[in-house]
Amino acid sequence: xxxxxxxxxxxxxxxxxxxxxxxxxxxxxxxxxxxxxxxxxxxxxxxxxxxxxxxxxxxxxxxxxxxxxxxxxxxxxxxxxxxxxxxxxxxxxxxxxxxxxxxxxxxxxxxxxxxxxxxxxxxxxxxxxxxxxxxxxxxxxxxxxxxxxxxxxxxxxxxxxxxxxxxxxxxxxxxxxxxxxxxxxxxxxxxxxxxxxxxxxxxxxxxxxxxxxxxxxxxxxxxxxxxxxxxxxxxxxxxxxxxxxxxxxxxxxxxxxxxxxxxxxxxxxxxxxxxxxxxxxxxxxxxxxxxxxxxxxxxxxxxxxxxxxxxxxxxxxxxxxxxxxxxxxxxxxxxxxxxxxxxxxxxxxxxxxxxxxxxxxxxxxxxxxxxxxxxxxxxxxxxxxxxxxxxxxxxxxxxxxxxxxxxxxxxxxxxxxxxxxxxxxxxxxxxxxxxxxxxxxxxxxxxxxxxxxxxxxxxxxxxxxxxxxxxxxxxxxxxxxxxxxxxxxxxxxxxxxxxxxxxxxxxxxxxxxxxxxxxxxxxxxxxxxxxxxxxxxxxxxxxxxxxxxx
Amino acid sequence: xxxxxxxxxxxxxxxxxxxxxxxxxxxxxxxxxxxxxxxxxxxxxxxxxxxxxxxxxxxxxxxxxxxxxxxxxxxxxxxxxxxxxxxxxxxxxxxxxxxxxxxxxxxxxxxxxxxxxxxxxxxxxxxxxxxxxxxxxxxxxxxxxxxxxxxxxxxxxxxxxxxxxxxxxxxxxxxxxxxxxxxxxxxxxxxxxxxxxxxxxxxxxxxxxxxxxxxxxxxxxxxxxxxxxxxxxxxxxxxxxxxxxxxxxxxxxxxxxxxxxxxxxxxxxxxxxxxxxxxxxxxxxxxxxxxxxxxxxxxxxxxxxxxxxxxxxxxxxxxxxxxxxxxxxxxxxxxxxxxxxxxxxxxxxxxxxxxxxxxxxxxxxxxxxxxxxxxxxxxxxxxxxxxxx
Numbered sequence: 035x036x037x038x039x040x041x042x043x044x045x046x047x048x049x050x051x052x053x054x055x056x057x058x059x060x061x062x063x064x065x066x067x068x069x070x071x072x073x074x075x076x077x078x079x080x081x082x083x084x085x086x087x088x089x090x091x092x093x094x095x096x097x098x099x100x101x102x103x104x105x106x107x108x109x110x111x112x113x114x115x116x117x118x119x120x121x122x123x124x125x126x127x128x129x130x131x132x133x134x135x136x137x138x139x140x141x142x143x144x145x146x147x148x149x150x151x152x153x154x155x156x157x158x159x160x161x162x163x164x165x166x167x168x169x170x171x172x173x174x175x176x177x178x179x180x181x182x183x184x185x186x187x188x189x190x191x192x193x194x195x196x197x198x199x200x201x202x203x204x205x206x207x208x209x210x211x212x213x214x215x216x217x218x219x220x221x222x223x224x225x226x227x228x229x230x231x232x233x234x235x236x237x238x239x240x241x242x243x244x245x246x247x248x249x250x251x252x253x254x255x256x257x258x259x260x261x262x263x264x265x266x267x268x269x270x271x272x273x274x275x276x277x278x279x280x281x282x283x284x285x286x287x288x289x290x291x292x293x294x295x296x297x298x299x300x301x302x303x304x305x306x307x308x309x310x311x312x313x314x315x316x317x318x319x320x321x322x323x324x325x326x327x328x329x330x331x332x333x334x335x336x337x338x339x340x341x342x343x344x345x346x347x348x349x350x351x352x353x354x355x356x357x358x359x360x361x362x363x364x365x366x367x368x369x370x371x372x373x374x375x376x377x378x379x380x381x382x383x384x385x386x387x388x389x390x391x392x393x394x395x396x397x398x399x400x401x402x403x404x405x406x407x408x409x410x411x412x413x414x415x416x417x418x419x420x421x422x423x424x425x426x427x428x429x430x431x432x433x434x435x436x437x438x439x440x441x442x443x444x445x446x447x448x449x450x451x452x453x454x455x456x457x458x459x460x461x462x463x464x465x466x467x468x469x470x471x472x473x474x475x476x477x478x479x480x481x482x483x484x485x486x487x488x489x490x491x492x493x494x495x496x497x498x499x500x501x502x503x504x505x506x507x508x509x510x511x512x513x514x515x516x517x518x519x520x521x522x523x524x525x526x527x528x529x530x531x532x533x534x535x536x537x538x539x540x541x542x543x544x545x546x547x548x549x550x551x552x553x554x555x556x557x558x559x560x561x562x563x564x565x566x567x568x569x570x571x572x573x574x575x576x577x578x579x580x581x582x583x584x
Numbered sequence: 585x586x587x588x589x590x591x592x593x594x595x596x597x598x599x600x601x602x603x604x605x606x607x608x609x610x611x612x613x614x615x616x617x618x619x620x621x622x623x624x625x626x627x628x629x630x631x632x633x634x635x636x637x638x639x640x641x642x643x644x645x646x647x648x649x650x651x652x653x654x655x656x657x658x659x660x661x662x663x664x665x666x667x668x669x670x671x672x673x674x675x676x677x678x679x680x681x682x683x684x685x686x687x688x689x690x691x692x693x694x695x696x697x698x699x700x701x702x703x704x705x706x707x708x709x710x711x712x713x714x715x716x717x718x719x720x721x722x723x724x725x726x727x728x729x730x731x732x733x734x735x736x737x738x739x740x741x742x743x744x745x746x747x748x749x750x751x752x753x754x755x756x757x758x759x760x761x762x763x764x765x766x767x768x769x770x771x772x773x774x775x776x777x778x779x780x781x782x783x784x785x786x787x788x789x790x791x792x793x794x795x796x797x798x799x800x801x802x803x804x805x806x807x808x809x810x811x812x813x814x815x816x817x818x819x820x821x822x823x824x825x826x827x828x829x830x831x832x833x834x835x836x837x838x839x840x841x842x843x844x845x846x847x848x849x850x851x852x853x854x855x856x857x858x859x860x861x862x863x864x865x866x867x868x869x870x871x872x873x874x875x876x877x878x879x880x881x882x883x884x885x886x887x888x889x890x891x892x893x894x895x896x897x898x899x900x901x902x903x904x905x906x907x908x909x910x911x912x913x914x915x916x917x918x919x920x921x922x923x924x925x926x927x928x929x930x931x932x933x934x935x936x937x938x939x940x941x942x943x944x945x946x947x948x949x950x951x952x953x954x955x956x957x958x959x960x961x962x963x964x965x966x967x968x969x970x971x972x973x
Binding site: 042043046047049050051052054055056057058059060062063064081082083086087089090093097107109110111112113114117128129132135136137138139140142151152154155158159162163164165166167169170173176177178179180181182183186187188189190193194199202203206207209210211212216242243244245312313315317318442478486487488489490491492493494495497499500501502503504512513517518519522524531532534537551554 | 592594596597598599600601602603604605606607608609610611612613614615616617618628631632633634635636637638643644645646647648649650651652653655657658678679680681682683684685704705706708709710712713715716717719720751752755756758759760763764765766767768772775776779780782783786787789790791793794796797808809811812815816825826829830832833834835
């Protein structure tokens with residue numbers, strides 16, 4: 035169709051919408067936002083007559099590339115270090131995608147603009163596309179990569195391993211609570227507009243550098259749909275801004291959504307890009323450099339700041355703080371160290387860092403070796419069984435961290451840890467903003483204003499609680515992270531597959547001290563003990579070091 | 585002599601990381617191992633669909649993390665009154681030392697549902713792209729053949745008003761019943777099938793709208809906005825409109841899908857599409873409209889009804905709650921048939937509008953009732969007395 039006919043076609047399909055005369059459609063999802071009817075236009079003017087063939091053509095390219103990769107033996111050139119982290123990433127990502135599809139109906143009854151509903155319905159089916167095309171990529175990896183373990187169990191393992199809950203927020207945050215908070219601000223305004231750049235553009239580039247051109251093929255195809263979704267979010271945001279009564283809620287939600295996305299996405303993608311790559315060219319961009327370009331410049335300065343003139347209160351302080359966390363406080367490095375500390379509670383293999391990696395990190399993040407080098411040398415030393423425990427139970431000057439109750443990434447930047455008694459339980463938070471999210475934002479009253487539709491943080495949010503007092507071998511068995519000989523673990527802290535003596539088994543774990551839940555222990559302390567513990571914890575770090583005696 | 589600086593690019597490395605390069609535990613375990621396939625072998629559809637939407641009753645060890653204001657998270661099973669075996673078992677309680685194990689997979693019968701159409705992205709785009717290509721080709725061929733010149737004034741008016749009115753039904757149900765319900769089913773298989781159903785209807789609505797746009801360009805006396813007045817105020821359509829609105833007001837997602845696909849579509853949708861438009865059009869010189877309406881008919885009869893029957897058949901044969909489900913569904917049947925038959929009967933004046941008449945209304949209604957009775961029988965439900973109104 036020509037552009038003119040697309041515009042006419044789009045105009046015609048606007049005649050399809052109608053206002054109910056006899057019955058009110060069911061309204062399942064509430065919001066504390068208020069909207070006035072407004073003729074906001076769907077800027078993409080997508081009609082299904084052209085949409086379906088377009089997507090089919092994109093599919094042809096993706097599946098053609100998949101066939102080509104197999105015929106061309108791509109896996110002879112894929113870095114195992116990289117593909118092992120895909121076991122985590124491709125466990126996580128189909129759920130946020132399908133959750134975004136499920137989120138669209140939250141907007142139908144709350145955003146009174148039928149033209150936008152068309153865009154939301156197309157986003158719904160886009161997201162079905164993304165979820166299943168990504169599952170299909172994982173299936174292809176399982177079938178063709180040397181080690182299928184972890185791919186073959188991913189949708190069980192993701193739901194019970196010690197990092198899975200962190201990633202799951204990036205899905206559940208879209209589908210529950212206040213409809214606008216979830217499906218508009220958290221999903222489209224922040225997650226899609228800001229963070230899909232690092233997820234679907236920066237990360238695939240790193241995949242290609244590690245011999246995997248299928249991840250870029252699939253994810254760039256996915257990203258080409260995202261512009262539609264970003265437009266959906268922008269149109270809804272402008273409608274919300276038109277009512278001054280929404281400004282307080284927008285400020286709240288932008289602060290929560292920004293900070294939570296930073297905590298979750300930067301933790302995962304930062305780790306994949308920095309610690310999953312073998313590409314150590316000095317001139318390749320670090321995650322911090324990518325973040326500065328994609329998120330700080332493209333999202334914050336080009337997208338968010340111009341909205342200030344419409345009355346949107348931008349969380350400048352939190353954006354600067356996120357950068358501070360990444361650049362000065364080593365956030366990504368602290369997370370990677372935590373993932374590697376608990377390698378035995380995962381379902382992928384984590385390759386030790388080498389001298390070449392050290393050199394690159396020092397070049398990109400001056401001072402890295404002094405902070406993290408010694409610990410990674412210990413990780414390498416302890417990576418094959420030789421009469422010692424996995425690193426988590428060895429004396430390597432690493433204080434096992436408390437989890438953040440809100441974002442569930444542990445309180446790794448020790449100086450920022452906040453402790454509070456909330457809902458009758460002592461909880462730890464990685465940052466004051468996470469305390470605020472739990473104790474103030476996700477509540478039925480916010481700053482004296484009734485917010486009856488705001489969601490709740492629920493669930494058993496500390497993974498370690500479930501296994502308090504358990505033997506580690508039983509923990510791993512309970513989660514099902516065991517290979518088909520019944521004893522060799524799926525996870526390994528190295529990449530050696532062909533030497534059985536180097537593979538960790540359940541038997542190696544039996545001798546370890548029992549797992550202890552930091553939160554259970556915290557709640558067993560007296561007030562004085564807890565205060566002393568907190569004072570010591572915040573003096574600890576970096577790299578998880580115990581506080582030095584004063 | 586100057587030399588070009590070496591470009592900084594990643595270098596290919598031979599890693600030999602392909603399947604079969606080494607033997608070790610799990611080296612041949614190349615199947616998703618967290619679900620039991622419906623048949624002997626796992627299908628591609630199952631691999632990309634099953635378990636993407638988690639469930640605290642089996643693997644979701646820490647439970648849902650975000651809830652609505654009432655504390656409910658995820659996809660509560662009580663968003664429908666129907667039950668599958670295991671539905672009443674409590675979610676595993678988590679606390680210090682509880683471990684993370686739930687019930688053995690699937691934990692409850694909802695996870696046994698598989699869409700017989702095996703819809704996922706590859707299938708849905710392939711199918712719908714084919715439909716829109718064929719619809720476009722049909723309309724384009726008709727334009728070139730000057731086929732619309734054969735239409736008589738009454739038929740032109742009929743298509744503008746009444747075929748035009750039908751697209752509002754498709755659009756309303758597609759968006760506000762089916763797209764809405766894609767958030768509410770208990771598994772990914774349910775919600776994906778429902779989302780695809782939604783796109784069939786939205787596409788069908790747009791197919792008709794764009795067809796109208798073409799007719800507006802091709803036929804001088806075609807009034808492209810006539811459908812609006814018909815839908816808004818023509819008494820013939822107000823029963824259908826009332827019913828369509830009522831369908832979008834249903835709270836229970838399963839009742840909504842049931843009422844739409846088991847009752848409304850066979851008794852009103854097929855009555856209008858197959859027994860009126862597709863019968864009357866050829867006699868009035870129109871060979872194009874039936875191909876567009878027929879595409880929608882195929883969506884319903886060959887795909888949407890198919891998954892719907894599989895969904896409800898599993899529940900009427902449930903090993904624990906068959907009786908409960910039969911009682912509920914029989915109640916829904918009586919209730920929705922009681923509302924649908926009057927709406928269908930209100931359409932009767934349409935049968936006398938074309939110059940060349942289709943089959944008699946009563947015969948048409950008998951045909952769809954007979955077809956409906958077959959669907960009801962397939963589901964082991966009772967034919968409601970309301971059918972004879």
